[in-house]
Amino acid sequence: NAGVMQNPRHLVRRRGQEARLRCSPMKGHSHVYWYRQLPEEGLKFMVYLQKENIIDESGMPKERFSAEFPKEGPSILRIQQVVRGDSAAYFCASSAGGWSSYEQYFGPGTRLTVT
Amino acid sequence: KQEVTQIPAALSVPEGENLVLNCSFTDSAIYNLQWFRQDPGKGLTSLLLIQSSQREQTSGRLNASLDKSSGRSTLYIAASQPGDSATYLCAVRPPGANSKLTFGKGITLSVRP
Numbered sequence: 150n151a152g153v154m155q156n157p158r159h160l161v162r163r164r165g166q167e168a169r170l171r172c173s174p175m176k177g178h179s180h181v182y183w184y185r186q187l188p189e190e191g192l193k194f195m196v197y198l199q200k201e202n203i204i205d206e207s208g209m210p211k212e213r214f215s216a217e218f219p220k221e222g223p224s225i226l227r228i229q230q231v232v233r234g235d236s237a238a239y240f241c242a243s244s245a246g247g248w249s250s251y252e253q254y255f256g257p258g259t260r261l262t263v264t
Numbered sequence: 265k266q267e268v269t270q271i272p273a274a275l276s277v278p279e280g281e282n283l284v285l286n287c288s289f290t291d292s293a294i295y296n297l298q299w300f301r302q303d304p305g306k307g308l309t310s311l312l313l314i315q316s317s318q319r320e321q322t323s324g325r326l327n328a329s330l331d332k333s334s335g336r337s338t339l340y341i342a343a344s345q346p347g348d349s350a351t352y353l354c355a356v357r358p359p360g361a362n363s364k365l366t367f368g369k370g371i372t373l374s375v376r377p
Contacts (some may be wrong), residue, residue: 249295249363
């Protein structure tokens with residue numbers, strides 16, 4: 150019974166390149182949340198998705214960032230034209246539902262370094 | 265807008281001490297509060313989850329309390345050990361749908377042998 154999986158665990162990109170981060174939720178979970186942890190900061194919400202739908206993207210930067218959760222396959226967080234300020238740990242969490250009664254389970258994170 | 269504060273940002277104690285980590289939040293309309301542990305470069309490990317109707321939760325040497333009306337929670341660690349060294353994050357969750365977590369910045373604990 151695998152937990153939430155994220156890959157890659159570490160990703161190095163040069164400025165201007167694209168970064169793709171993947172999140173496979175726990176079996177049976179159809180709700181995914183992405184959080185970002187900047188250096189010396191707590192985790193901050195970015196986006197909440199259900200299968201094929203973006204429910205809340207209020208925490209996403211307006212430009213260069215996008216997320217999807219297709220019917221088949223993992224959720225993808227995509228960052229275009231990365232800049233040094235995008236260097237952070239990106240965590241996803243999955244749950245069986247979006248209501249507060251459903252606990253979120255976190256993956257190990259992807260650490261993005263932009264050089 | 266919910267804000268979660270954890271002070272101090274860092275704490276160093278000798279082994280064996282009992283200690284209390286504090287967490288405060290501005291909006292008392294929460295569904296639950298959760299304490300996590302994060303080791304350097306690692307993911308989050310859930311330690312304790314307290315529902316808004318509960319006053320405390322215990323797991324081994326850990327005890328978390330919640331005073332929703334005053335917007336405060338404490339994590340009590342008994343007989344601290346060097347292996348407890350980590351960053352401790354608290355997070356609150358509002359009631360209802362689309363229920364995302366709001367985290368504090370964490371307290372980095374160092375337990376000296």
